[in-house]
Amino acid sequence: MGFVLTLQGIFFNISFRGEVWGWALFYAGITGVAFGSAYYHLKPDDDRVMWDTLPMMIAYASLFSSLLAERVDAKIGLSCLIALVSVSFLSMIYARTFNDFRLCMTFQLIPTIAIPVVTFLFPPKYTHSRCWLYATGFYLLAKFEAAADRKIYSKTHYIISGHSLEHLCSAIVPVLLSVMLMYRDTKFQRLGDCKEGVRDK
Known part of the structure; x- marks a missing residue:
């Protein structure tokens, strides 16, 4: 629902394209978490955990990029979106290859530090x-x-x-x-x- 409302551009107050893509991917990631988490919890194992973890990483990478697009610059936010989503996939590939999810877990904690920092350093546009x-x-x-x-x-x-x-x-x-x-x-x-x-x- 959030994905559709973001692309429609009527229900949510989103001004520019750089913000739209970040929010759209955030809601797509959240939707993926809902289905991926359900799939994983039906039969938890290492093969299924990626369907729970990857959408979450994409969602919060997109969220931070949306904040940068809003507070700093739309182009910077869009560039960050591409970079962070790529890092999300690379982190998951690393986790599946070496059976080590520490990089994924660290990646998920980044928003808890980065979002407050950006919030305090840059004035709100909204x-x-x-x-x-x-x-x-x-x-x-x-x-x-x-x-x-x-x-x-x-x-x-x-x-x-x-x-x-x-x-x-x-x-x-x-x-x-x-x-x-x-x-x-x-x-x-x-x-x-x-x-x-x-x-x-």
């Missing part, structure tokens, strides 16, 4: 920019819950595991970002954005 930090907070919380999976499971008297809470918190991230896209307004336009808008017309 309103409702705090949603970036809220989404990052829920994503970071999800990772902590995953790390404390067994402890949470025992502390809750085996009612719910940290892994289950991880999925719930992760699901809140695209919801927050979708709300942001629906309700935000443009604060200002950079000179480069104005030129791009003229070319798009």
